[in-house]
Amino acid sequence: MIILIKSGKKISILILKVCLICIGLCINGFGLALLYSVELGTSPMATFSDGLHNILGISQGNANIVANAVFLVVLLFIGRRYISVGTILCTFTIGLYVDLAQWIIGPLNLISLPLPGKVAVAFLGMAIMGAGLGMYVAVDFGLGPLEALVGVINDHTSLSYRASKIVFDAALGVLGVVFGGKIGIGTVISIGCTGFVMDFSRTWAKHALARIPLPKNADAR
Numbered sequence: 001m002i003i004l005i006k007s008g009k010k011i012s013i014l015i016l017k018v019c020l021i022c023i024g025l026c027i028n029g030f031g032l033a034l035l036y037s038v039e040l041g042t043s044p045m046a047t048f049s050d051g052l053h054n055i056l057g058i059s060q061g062n063a064n065i066v067a068n069a070v071f072l073v074v075l076l077f078i079g080r081r082y083i084s085v086g087t088i089l090c091t092f093t094i095g096l097y098v099d100l101a102q103w104i105i106g107p108l109n110l111i112s113l114p115l116p117g118k119v120a121v122a123f124l125g126m127a128i129m130g131a132g133l134g135m136y137v138a139v140d141f142g143l144g145p146l147e148a149l150v151g152v153i154n155d156h157t158s159l160s161y162r163a164s165k166i167v168f169d170a171a172l173g174v175l176g177v178v179f180g181g182k183i184g185i186g187t188v189i190s191i192g193c194t195g196f197v198m199d200f201s202r203t204w205a206k207h208a209l210a211r212i213p214l215p216k217n218a219d220a221r
Contacts, residue, residue: 014085017085018089020135020136020138020209021085021086021139024133024134024137024205025089025090026097027129028131028132028133029061029097029100029101030097030101030132031124031128032064032098032101033097033105034105034129035125035129035190036098036102037108037125039111039182040119040122040184041182041183041186041188042187042190044169044176044191045169045172046064046181047172047181048067048175049067049095051175051178052066052067052179053181054179055179055180059099060095060099060102061094061097061098061100062099064094064095064098065095068095068145068146071146071149072145074145074149075149075152078152079149079152079155083142084141084143085141086143090136091144091145119189122185123189126190127193129190129197130196130198131197131198132201133198134202134205137198138201138203138205138206139205139209146172150164150165151164153168
């Protein structure tokens with residue numbers, strides 16, 4: 001009976017974590033779709049996905065899945081310890097949320113807004129994207145493939161984590177532009193502000209999760 005109770009608690013924690021990760025990724029996908037909708041540029045990863053979208057002729061959401069899947073395969077060889085449930089969910093679902101969000105906001109025709117309106121939408125998209133990322137990270141159930149690769153670079157070089165992140169983001173951004181991805185003021189907004197919003201969201205989410213009366217030692221990994 002005790003074993004069954006412990007197993008039930010672990011399953012409950014697993015389900016809760018998966019749900020929270022999916023909600024965070026969904027929020028992030030909607031923010032990313034808003035950034036895409038005004039075509040003012042996005043984050044380096046989104047720029048890279050936008051480039052794949054152009055050269056492969058697939059949706060931006062599917063391009064995101066392709067990019068993350070490639071990174072996941074690389075991780076299988078050089079950073080398997082970073083892979084967890086959250087990594088898999090991030091790889092194969094965030095692109096679906098992007099496409100869903102684009103389908104929902106498409107009729108708004110946000111690209112027709114004047115520049116100040118587009119900038120406002122870009123800020124809104126950045127805030128939503130950062131909030132979703134913060135919630136996803138706060139669950140602490142595996143990094144996304146991009147963040148995991150940054151961790152691998154940090155582990156195997158003398159670069160700090162921040163420097164590794166900058167180098168990898170720069171490489172993705174350059175490749176994205178070469179492939180036809182768009183950069184602009186939205187890129188500056190994303191790089192300059194997403195981290196701040198994400199950190200605030202992550203801190204808030206961690207405090208919220210701490211209030212949930214779950215056994216501290218029951219680990220669903």
